[in-house]
Amino acid sequence: MSDLQAYVVGLADAARKASLGLRTLSADAKNRALAAIADRIRERSPAILAANARDLERGRAAGLSAAMLDRLGLDDRRIAGILASLAEIAAFEDPVGETSGVRRPAGFTLQKVRTPIGVVLFIYESRPNVTADAAALCLKSGNAVILRGGSEALTSNREIAGAIREGLAAAGIPADAVQFVDRPEHEAIDLLVGQEGRIDLVIPRGGEALIRRVTERARVPVIKHYKGVCHLYVDASADLAMAVKVVVNSKVQRPGVCNALEKLLVHAGVAAAFLPALAAAMPQVELRGCPRTLAILPGTRAAVEDDWYAEYLDLILAVRVVDGCDEACAHIERYGSRHTDGILASDTAAIERFVAAVDSAAVTVNASTRLNDGGIFGLGAEIGISTDKLHARGPMGLRELTTYKWVVRGSGNLRA
């Protein structure tokens, strides 16, 4: 066994062992631990900021972009944000122990009881505040977590994870419930995702290349989303003034995130009226159009095949004129990423056809794609958004970090 392999197995074994105690921990005990963690992060914020300054210095020397450096940076305001998030997660209801489906088949009592998943491996990039969020969500849902952040934030994450582990210990919970992978090698990830039996779930968050690498090598279940290629379809029956506002909001409110709009499909019957109004309402957005779009908006750049698959994460929008709802659904089926896709329409038949046919984590009707968010859905903070179909779809919060077991309570019941 290599040194790295021994390190990884040691982390995973320690997390597994700690997870046993978390299974039966009360919500109160978990909330006390979250408060203790917040105390430690507050106390240690000078050390955290100093560590972050070292990461930023290294990042500047390595030529990270301004956007990357901004994501990496911490300051008093962002530390306050971490503390607010910890308090918010403490206030969420604990899903563990919830009992549903109580019935009495064949003379015994059957319950479906919500339980922690066990050990979660969380792989992420850039923003150090994610370290605290992920640890808090896993702790509150009764899971041990192994945190593997980006190497550019290693020093900051190490310091935050240290504060978290001190907080756990202060609250009488084994510090090993939160493990921090303090090795920069990519191979550590490859080894971790192979730990079937020690790790129950992998959640990778970051660029598509990272997520593909994890999925290819994993022997442990993975929940992920590769990318968000979100569509809106403007039907002939749409309120066009409303449609302009919803498209603009979906595209420009925060273009760099996964639920931002990337593709627009417009019914041929309203394209000539709609597209000029839309272009005027968001002059800062570069349009890339199909031939019919170009006929309506001359001078627009022509979209190529790759444009229909692309996640721009930028002020760019590809536009295609379609002959109706079915063509829109077929386009989304072919090019979409099953993240968030919506229709703007007043015709009920078109709306219901679209909602039934489009197989995405979230389908929106007369609403911004940007609303697909755990916080806005009222589900609380999310550890990620899933475009997978198994276990969790869309925002993945506390409930999605749990599973269930069946409890049979009998009085000597036998199988006949």
Added chain:
Amino acid sequence: MSDLQAYVVGLADAARKASLGLRTLSADAKNRALAAIADRIRERSPAILAANARDLERGRAAGLSAAMLDRLGLDDRRIAGILASLAEIAAFEDPVGETSGVRRPAGFTLQKVRTPIGVVLFIYESRPNVTADAAALCLKSGNAVILRGGSEALTSNREIAGAIREGLAAAGIPADAVQFVDRPEHEAIDLLVGQEGRIDLVIPRGGEALIRRVTERARVPVIKHYKGVCHLYVDASADLAMAVKVVVNSKVQRPGVCNALEKLLVHAGVAAAFLPALAAAMPQVELRGCPRTLAILPGTRAAVEDDWYAEYLDLILAVRVVDGCDEACAHIERYGSRHTDGILASDTAAIERFVAAVDSAAVTVNASTRLNDGGIFGLGAEIGISTDKLHARGPMGLRELTTYKWVVRGSGNLRA
């Protein structure tokens, strides 16, 4: 692309295409198709039985065991069983379209709507009736299915799958909704489980070696159980007469299945009273005991370390005397398979400690492990039992063959 690879991709693409139409199919249409499938199987039963006779002949020539040949064989009674199962699945409620969690966060209506998963790859062994059961469960839950049965049943399965596809076509549903892998090569499985983007879920059912091979090579989510090493713990507070009956039922009612009892843990305080009574009640069962068991039941074979991990599927039971509930839980944590584990006790504190600490798909209290079954739980027929923790745990029926999507219904709602 090899010939086999092209074949596999063709099957998966055809299934994916057929799955689009299944998404929006009504329960009535699906039930009519199940009836048409039953008609075709009835009509073609002479051909099915003739095909089965060829499989049996080949099996005898290949030296299959009597038990294997029994599992492989079809007769009029088993055909009637297939037809009864189709009628039963038609009578189940269709989970697709069920809406839950309706709320109005931030001024829009949010619904969680149950949808089919998409394309399911089902890999199984031996019994040809599973071909019809699996196709029916997937169809009723709106999924296309790719069926890959054991090579020993290839002729029978081909004939049954042909009847199913004729039934679908007769009911106006694309026959490609049910795909049959008509190639005996093991490599076909390796290629199929790599079809990410075409196949959404793999359910392997069979021996541990097959399931491990699938899990190692899969790029598609897998739901499985490797084995069922089920435990019962007899607490000092147990009603010993009831405990004898429950242990005997769990062990001998059908020893060859995954929810049969394999290990018994007995509290030291009652072992001397309980074990002789148990041994007398099931003289046909071979016991393998820990040293303390051997002291109570002299002449019993000594259990070795491997016995604690073994799934005998036979009239053998390993017995260990423990000092209490916590030691029993620790034993189950270490050696168990997370399938079905139970306690026999009247002490509420011991019962609740056991129920909270034991992390198995089903935990039983004063009841036979054999009760962990979709039919007995009132969930309907099951396509498998999961000892995984993601998506589905325990019996996996129609509901577990579906997922959900979020539907946002707004009136121009934007993200602030």
